[in-house]
Amino acid sequence: MDINSASVIAAALAIGLAAIGPGIGQGNASGQAVAGIARQPEAEGKIRGTLLLTLAFMESLTIYGLVVALVLLFANPFV
Amino acid sequence: MSQSPSALSNQSPETTEKQQEKLTQESSPSNEQGNSMTEYYELQRTLYIYTLTLMGLIFVPVWYFYSLNTALNYLLGALVSLVYLRFLAKDVERLGQQEQRIGGKGLGIFAILIIVASKWQQLSILPVFLGFLTYKGGIIFYMLQSVFSASGELDSEITNTNVSEESSPK
Numbered sequence: 001m002d003i004n005s006a007s008v009i010a011a012a013l014a015i016g017l018a019a020i021g022p023g024i025g026q027g028n029a030s031g032q033a034v035a036g037i038a039r040q041p042e043a044e045g046k047i048r049g050t051l052l053l054t055l056a057f058m059e060s061l062t063i064y065g066l067v068v069a070l071v072l073l074f075a076n077p078f079v
Numbered sequence: 080m081s082q083s084p085s086a087l088s089n090q091s092p093e094t095t096e097k098q099q100e101k102l103t104q105e106s107s108p109s110n111e112q113g114n115s116m117t118e119y120y121e122l123q124r125t126l127y128i129y130t131l132t133l134m135g136l137i138f139v140p141v142w143y144f145y146s147l148n149t150a151l152n153y154l155l156g157a158l159v160s161l162v163y164l165r166f167l168a169k170d171v172e173r174l175g176q177q178e179q180r181i182g183g184k185g186l187g188i189f190a191i192l193i194i195v196a197s198k199w200q201q202l203s204i205l206p207v208f209l210g211f212l213t214y215k216g217g218i219i220f221y222m223l224q225s226v227f228s229a230s231g232e233l234d235s236e237i238t239n240t241n242v243s244e245e246s247s248p249k
Contacts, residue, residue, distance in 0.1 A: 045118035074197035
């Protein structure tokens with residue numbers, strides 16, 4: 001297997017694996033937030049604010065995987 | 080705020096109706112929701128301000144210690160992070176009202192940024208990526224500030240309680 005093929009497979013694995021955890025976490029967080037808003041509409045602003053902060057942290061994990069994948073594809077240091 | 084029914088019955092019918100209308104408006108769910116969402120918009124604005132401040136604070140030292148080109152790369156990443164934060168905030172605002180994915184557009188513009196940075200010779204990936212992480216610095220700063228302000232309030236409450244307990248006659 002040459003380095004190009006290995007890089008493409010590594011990029012696919014990087015983005016794929018990096019998306020699993022945050023995907024599950026974001027889904028859970030959003031679902032719970034919507035349930036919370038439905039239960040307590042007066043706390044909507046607080047719930048949405050907390051959700052924004054947590055989603056920003058969770059999504060950065062996907063971003064790290066995305067960066068590794070894009071660097072492997074477009075600016076590979078081993079090629 | 081609320082008046083007893085007997086107090087209301089002593090006033091003229093017009094005044095009572097107006098007061099009841101006012102009370103209804105104040106306690107209506109839509110009004111509460113509006114007040115609650117104000118808190119969310121305030122949080123958004125605070126995050127933008129912190130990110131912009133951090134951007135300005137980091138831009139100057141990068142220009143001084145590295146070069147203008149690196150500093151502009153950093154600035155580009157930081158500006159895209161602001162746009163990303165805006166998209167994320169809009170997605171969270173619309174959550175539960177429309178069926179949609181969260182963060183799709185934001186990740187899209189970030190991917191475009193990294194691809195452009197890797198293809199275009201004048202841009203380098205590392206400063207752009209580190210510039211993109213500026214929004215996270217803003218969020219961490221906001222969270223630290225809220226944690227410390229909350230703990231400060233708790234401390235002052237405990238102190239006030241202790242003082243009032245000591246000063247009260249036994």
